[in-house]
Amino acid sequence: MRRWPGLAIALVAGAHGAAKAGETTMDHYTVRAGDTLAMLERTGLAGHGALARVVRINHIRSPRLLQIGQVLRIPRDLLRDEGTWATVETFSGPVALSLRGQPLPTRTGVTIGEGAHIQTGRNGFVTLRLRDASAVSLPSQSDVTIARLRHVLLTGAVEREFTLADGRAHMTVTPMTLPDSTFRVVTPLSVSAVRGTDFRVDYAAADQTAVTAVEEGRVAVDALHTATQAPLAQPSLVSAGLGLAISPHGVGEPTKLLPPPVLEDVGRVQTAAQLGFRVTTTSAATAYRAQISRDAGALDVIAETRQTSPDLAFASIPPGTWFLRLASIDPQGIEGAAESYTFDRYRNEVHGTMGQATQRRHHIYQFKWSGVADGPVRYRFRLWREGQDTTPTVDEIGLHGNALDVRDLAPGKYHWQIASILLVGHRVIESRSPEQSFQIAQPR
Template structure:
């Protein structure tokens, strides 16, 4: 992966400070030589009509495990439980229910496979654990989880959903994604239940958070991983080293030969030159104000400001980026600088208008007897109705044009017997569509007439 240019090696585990917080299902204190460790338990308050068989059917994986609950709580009669009594239930016995993510948006060649078989992708499609998602070139997919968290999978990536489950009674939700190649961007909603978890792992690293925005990248060829944190805090620890390295917002970390790097400050967000310019030509062109210490730049286009519906992405070694055309409309461009470690820095987002209105021009000269005819023609690319303006004049000085035709319907102008000299000419296409009018000039064309005859 080009984004990771620093030599890095052995496996590493990434654990956040959140993993140290106590969950809802409380565990007993560390055991002492005289007292065996107790399993984590959840609490349930009995209501009218409850008995151990009802509770087991409602919450436990196996109904016969009511006997474990009976012994733990020293309940004499499983059919009789006083209303309001608090009952401790081992978390390990609680039933887990599968939950689904759903397809928020997608574009390009995307495959979702379940048990090795591809499924037809549609917006809103439920996606469960075990599904494997693969994106091709210029392809993107975003998933929305039940709590509003999102996972965006950009092009050239392969991600497997390892676990999407909710525990009965506690409501604890476990979500785990594995990046097998490429990248994933996550925005995780704050978790009201401290027992819930959210993991994005790679074969060499695991990242777990409780409510934050972060990115994970994995280079399968080099077995290297990188994480960038834009909100919240993520902690990392290497195998055999329980001490966590905390990485806060505005910092990143990479795997290195001896474990996890120290937090690295992300580059500040770059600026886009001429951000208000309408993108009216065939390709999309963006010029980023050059930034010190930037080894490359990442540019992404989306239909929404949250970048859940991405349509284009590119990594450019220069501040000038050219992206393939898109349909007319309002879009958002997000730019970030990439440092020498391969970490993408903080990003800036701009809205822009895409209104294709590109004019191609040509001139021909013909003789008819003693007369010379100069035909100026043009073609226009872009939807909607068009009107044209033609100007021809001297190339030097500030003199007004010799010819200025306004409101033309045709796509050509013919002039006869121009005097000798050097001329410049151009055409404006006034595009009217979607309740808007936009005028764009063609490039200035120059030609020379040596003699009028």
């Protein structure tokens, strides 16, 4: 690890990043048919003396000598701009929106702009869609402010900056066709600037650690005294499939993302009150993250968990078909590549009890059961002597009730079980109670 004590970190991807300290950011405008300096001043420049500065910087000797295709260099601070917006595409759980301390309504379709503050609570998730179709997804326990969301009138460039104070952010950035467009994610330790890519930024405020994982595109890492000063070393390029851990002590080396864990028992219907999944462990992973979402891209997440155990548990969710996204986390805290699986969730549980009674010299064995299901069910009761499960003593199918009496069983050891059969469309979803046993002694 290269170490620079007390440094902040800048991540810069693509050719267009933040300006160095003391430098003026230059944007570029390509002259089109019909353009005149007066028109450019009227429609796109701001500030007294702006046109004179543009003429001087570009060595324009005559206002009439603008040529179609000529590229003008224009200081960014001379260009007029206007605010643009982001739209809440999906959200679930506790999500709070505010602007300058005043709460905003949290609902699908609401638009927010510069200065908006977004906080997600435990099991709170939100995805913002920008005007160019880029997406910003914030999982639970995240704190983000939209620091900049501007559209430059003359060049058409868009400038987006998000400040991540805590938590995580997943960015899917539409490739930018205009060279002066920017997309930045700022944490107390890092500035990530991209031209068009799919990447994640995590920042743990308690540990003062930042992690960047690149799924598509590439990111360059500059070490800075502050987020605006000049780099101290050549940037390290982080390509797709690599991640980088950052701390106040320095920048680590790019590390290959761990492969996703493999889900065991794929296709099993989740029928219990609590959802449970098991993944195959890998020696390099120290933890696993799992998210349940309505879509394969995990833009509409409803629940997530991070566990050191390969057994992943979730609270109950509504019935239907869902997506499970799995990723491994390495010792540096870098979340690896992800894999998504579909699974069906239909509650269907049954539990049984047994009692007995005597009636006119007959021994009555009373079996009762109860269940919870997402729809009407039928029951199947099976009772068999030990070692004879293929030829049960009792096998009742299609039961509507919740009890069955069996009379005068011969001595021996018996096993019994209840199956709850739920019909969902043309599918049959069967759940079984735990197998139970009892012993009938020989009479003396």
